[in-house]
Amino acid sequence: MIFYASALFVLICSFIFQEFIPALPWAHYSTLLLVHTIFYTSAVCVPFPIMLGFAFVAGYIWDCRYYLPVQTGEAAAMTGQFEIPFGMTILIFGIMGAVLQGVRPFFGRGRWELPIFMVGVCTLVGLLIQFLVISFQRGDFGMGSEFWVYVFLTSFFSLLVAPLILFLFSRIAGALNHKIYVDGIARRYNSHGDTI
């Protein structure tokens, strides 16, 4: 339990550090999404219910900080609908976290390659989902080269930092004598072969 509280503390602190991470103008303002990276890495270190809790907390705080009420068109202004709905980050974190739960056993066995790769993939897919929602609202799917540079570089930065975060979590777990559980959300069976 102390490990989960520590992971949550790290996750919340990442919002403060996120403010100080610069965006790179020469790379179309690509940046390291530290909160996303820490959430995705924590998703391979904690059980499924805890991951959902983290997704809720991190997504909620992210939307509180970065949600921008931008409307599309007069009809949207009348109905009060915004391009990206408040709470969408929670949904994205929840879905991506569930995907990452699938590679939890690898991390538990000391194999970090796939979890790290998946952190990058989930960052990429999360950004793509948001962009597709925006594009759908605006009525066209213009994905220029700048878009791909931004999305891939931002995901790449997450990929680069993910080992450090995983190392941090494994050290915290070690210090707290916490064993990172390896079952993930895999289906479990009893001795008769029935689903538990």
Add this chain to the structure above:
Amino acid sequence: MNRLNLAYVAIFVVLLIWIGFFESQKVERIQRGALAIFSPFIKASGRVSNTASTLEGRQMTYSQLEEAYIASRRERDQLRIEMLQLEEVTSENDELRKALDYKARSPLNLLPTRVVNRKPLTWYNTVVINKGSADGVAADLPVIAPVGKDGAGLVGKVTEVLSANSSVVLLLTDEMCQVPAVMEESEDQGIVSGERTLVRHSPTLRLRYLAKEADLESGDLVVSSGVGEVFGKNLLLGKVREFKRGVIDTEAILVPVVDFENLEDVFIMLPNAAGSASSSDQASVNVSSSVGG
């Protein structure tokens, strides 16, 4: 997945749906509360960023000297724009007297402000400024910056008031900041907006919905037309770089007149005494002889 996990998923989804039904006012209240906590960090990161760019660009100066320099520059910029207002007031008075159709007009009510954080959001080109609800700032107010010797260029509009002392400005370079525009020479009308989300370095603008036979050429100036409810008239937007005639309309690429990469001091056009900042009888800024930048 076992049943317990399914129950957790169900709780998660219910909470998500509950949040999804939040009304915009409630979301605004929640955001204000959260941003009150984040505000010191946002400002601190802006200061760090400014210090870093200062160290990068030129030698360090004494902080007091720098403050005095910033203050005097802000005052100079404000005076330039006030001078524009006076010129406009004079010329319009003359015209109105000639027409014997006098209509009182209120002067522009400009609020000087400073960009404190220029890091854009993931999908929107925004900056954070250091004025908020305490100074009467509200959503949809236009934000301008001095251009050249006597011009005023449109920077964008306030999208969200974060706190008593900070607001978010959606820049003209964002696709969602759409401004009714007019060619200064030919008076052909269209809509100016930024490019889709990510062209932020040396950004360009798009002028769409021009008539197919619109009269334009490279270098022509485009200003705001004042049509609509948000932006005033004759605010500088950009210069035509290239254009393409389509089957039913003409589209042009503009180079913005405002230097968006080095935005520091900007002005919010507050509502004047007569009504909103965007009313049709709002004071316009005369820029016909301007455009140095």
